[in-house]
Amino acid sequence: MKYTSQAVAKPYFIGAMGLFVAQVLFGLIMGLQYVIGDFLFPHIPFNVARMVHTNALIVWLLMGFMGSAYYLVPEEAETELHSPKLALILFWVFLIAAALTVIGYLAVPYATLARITGNDLLPTMGREFLEQPTITKIGIVIVALGFLYNLSMTFLKGRKTAINTVLMIGLWGLAIFFLFSFYNPHNLVKDKFYWWWVVHLWVEGVWELILGAILAFVLIKVTGVDREVIEKWLYVIITLALVSGMVGTGHHYFWIGAPEFWQWWGSVFSALEPVPFFAMTLFAFNMVNRRRREHPNRAATLWALGTGVMAFLGAGVWGFLHTLAPVNFYTHGTQITAAHGHMAFYGAYVMVVITMISYSMPLMRGRAANSNKAQVVEMWAFWLMTVAMVFITLFLTAAGILQVWLQRVSDTPLGFMATQDQISLFYWMREVAGVVFLIGVVTYLVSFFIKGEERAA
Amino acid sequence: MDTTINPPPATTDAEPHLHGDLAIWFFILAELMAFGVFFIAYAVTRAYNVEAFNAAQAGLDRNIGALNTILLITGSWGVVRSVQAARADRLVPAVRWMGVGLVCGLAFLVAKIFEYRAKFAAGLSMDTDTFHMFYFSLTFFHFMHVVLGVCILGILLLKLRRGGYGSHDVHGLETGAAYWHMVDLAWIVLFPLVYVMH
């Protein structure tokens, strides 16, 4: 750690890990509700568990991005953070807002939450992933603006590297596209159409810039490869990501009432979406192979490589699997989508945040890397989580294929619930894989507390 | 992924080498993949609807299409001559030839706008039928490329006039030129495929 103000990243990472645990626990509850339908009913209905599961994910990834940016931007800009105090205040605002929102989800029926938060004044609630009360959304915007102000000031006064520039564009884009969450027209088609401007243009747009910048930063640090080499590849990869991903939004516009030319445009461009992810994998492995130093933090290198591979599999391969309109006609809104969503989020965004945490946490705790013992445990966590996620994805894919066959393709289609009963075996197996994933998360957290021989920073 | 960072060579040498920056070649590759996938989709769809496609295709204005082909080829020729002139430090012709490329690009856009106006006036759009979905999508996607290409040629022209390129450095010039040739190439496939072949 070169600048003391970088340490503000630490509470963000700790908060993120706390929410990660919550996310996985609620995921397990949902997984069980898939097979034991009345589990915890009526205390935690499925929709509530799902809100906590997905919103905790989004918030902890945002916290992870923020922590990463607070760590990364000063180091790249070669200057102290504009205001560490503001960063700490915003952390607590964000954490408390997130906690209150989750408490709101769990404590009262959603309709009550909508009423007491004044949703009728500016209705934005009740749409997938954007379930947060309007007041929470406004809070997110305020936190984001303060965060961007703080980092932009730091960025402007310091060295402007490609990594910093790309990261800042990604973060500004994140904030700007979030504003579409306030647009909720009565017209269902327009509602859905612009809803994707938040969701898709985040995960297959600006978030990829953030992902690329963080990955490039860590790769420079752990491999010692020339900045020049890494930065130009970063530009090439994110160009490919935006060129394919932007119009690739069309793969969400096939069946929601949008005009049918999207079936062609969406299919063609999203067919190219695996390309940037493939390039990213090649890039990560190449840089590590050409490394000029043996960084003591081997765990961070493993996470960086894992990000490349799993993002390619989850976002690239599993995305392509069902992105072409004639295929998507049958798979749209089935467990295939769930399979893709799980591996893509884990492979791209969960892993990149953990990569950054894994790299920077030891430095913030005053050492170049954790002890060998701690790293071995961390690598166990890597494999437990990653293999578990591969199996979650495979089981959901199997469930999805059967679901499509029984409910959509068959000449004598079964109803939704009749189909669900037929595929419950796969849901059980997914739940087992989910438990292994939780063990992986716990192992990861344990690795933070393992002492042993350490190298000084 | 191994690329050497040598100083931009100003003149051609014996060793085969890629003119223009490697980054633009990645971009060109991606663009050609997008066009390629679209072309294949067209060809496959057409194979299932030959008669409907032929009937709709008859309504296209091949004369404007042919004119546009000539314009783009001429434009590419101008850009090639401009790069050659710049390499030899003959800046005045370099600027003029780049001007030829730019004017051809602009003329293409004007002709295309007239073509679109006639189509819109006839009530045709992307949503008329599958053929017109492809016709408008492919030509508009290409149209956008020409717009971008014209912007790039304009920037190159300005920099040429300021003496920014010459035997000391044609790297940026070659990079922009490579993009323009790709735009030309895409049209040379698009025109016969959509306008002529049946």
Added chain:
Amino acid sequence: MSSTFTTSAARNIFYGGAVFSFLLFLALTFRTEQVLPQRDQRAQLDNPQVVAGKRIWENNNCIGCHTLLGEGAYFAPELGNVYKRRGPDFIKAWIKGQPTGVPGRRQMPQFNLTEQELDDMVAFLKYASEINTAKWPPNIEG
């Protein structure tokens, strides 16, 4: 074969490519807005019941279990075409009868909707079922 690969070229191509893609996306969006009136049943939005129904749909987080035009959670049936699959009376009776309380089965909460609200919900689901979704879903089961 050698080649030159510079950060500045890569950067310029990134900016150019990003702006280009965004403009292309905006152009397609513009076209979408032109075509939507023929597909999205917007005339039905003049009916206040449809608008109220959408609010009830949102305020009870229906999307947390169900899909609507294939988007949402995959825990409970698709509702974009439920109006056509089940009809208005069934929908109202079903919502009123929840939860079933059958041991081990998936449970839908009781939302305590008034008769008026149930009618609004039905109006909204009818509207959703009439949107032109390019013949999706493949069959009535959703």
